[in-house]
């Protein structure tokens with residue numbers, strides 16, 4: 001049996017976690033031979049509810065569930081973790097402006113970034129789910145100077161999966177027969193679901209579907225799917241979000257299927273002309289526990305306009321919280337060329353292999 005890995009989950013008594021935790025404990029995220037230690041974090045007032053979740057986990061008697069611990073203190077909850085799933089966030093309340101939401105959450109995620117920097121395992125892989133996910137991931141990463149920016153990601157896999165599911169339903173194809181859909185940009189209504197590189201039964205998707213349907217129906221449907229679900233069921237997507245979190249982490253850790261792209265919110269290295277240093281969803285392939293942006297895709301004028309719209313939104317989000325972005329980490333976040341292309345994790349403090357060493361010349365993986 002392998003040694004257990006430590007997984008921190010914030011917002012552990014919330015809607016998404018109630019679907020997610022049971023699947024992690026069942027081995028769906030890291031494999032049926034990987035024991036897990038769950039370090040669950042909640043707000044102090046939710047600890048009793050979290051105790052209920054923990055008792056249910058215990059009662060499932062999952063063979064892979066090594067230990068559960070519960071914390072309202074981040075320093076304890078993040079101690080030595082290999083994976084951190086940052087799901088808990090302040091929801092948008094009545095009368096709250098988007099900028100208020102950004103600021104409130106920025107404070108939570110700057111603190112969490114600092115603590116991860118201090119107490120997490122040096123190779124920790126972080127996924128930010130709590131909204132606004134891209135900007136929260138940026139702020140956590142910028143507050144973790146000793147970790148590589150490439151260790152911080154944001155969830156856009158739910159949007160990616162929505163692209164596949166809705167396309168499969170429309171065309172009658174199986175989800176497995178659809179490849180290489182892409183979600184670019186922010187996890188917000190400006191995200192861009194791109195089918196220009198997608199295929200169905202190994203042939204270009206856009207030759208098999210009506211272009212008007214793609215532009216006028218499909219794109220807005222994906223962009224507004226979250227709101228549509230809230231309107232229909234009175235609460236946001238939890239089960240599908242949990243599935244997306246499982247797949248994001250599993251692919252990052254165990255690798256993507258051969259030839260397949262997935263969408264991940266990652267720190268931009270300037271690929272496709274996107275401002276370096278912001279957290280933007282790109283098509284990536286994963287291998288050896290790392291990801292690499294798929295390069296060389298043609299971006300037509302329609303796509304460029306869509307990418308720019310989402311990029312501009314992320315830049316304006318960054319402006320709102322810029323006082324919480326330490327200057328000391330700016331350079332590491334805007335020059336990722338070594339981290340992203342060389343196949344190494346180069347830490348911001350300069351430790352890690354140097355880019356001139358010969359074994360770095362591989363460009364297989366991030």
Ligand code: NAX
Nearest residue numbers: 010011013014015016042043088089129130131133155241
């Ligand atoms: P819930 O409101 O059901 O649960 C959130 C939980 O987080 C609550 O139990 C709360 O007490 C806890 N919490 C809040 N602040 C915390 C903190 N600082 N430390 C620890 N726990 C904290 O929300 P849920 O449906 O689980 O959604 C969680 C977040 O995911 C929301 O921000 C939501 O907007 C976001 N989503 C992001 C998605 C994405 O694709 N990036 C999709 C799903 C989801 O909408």
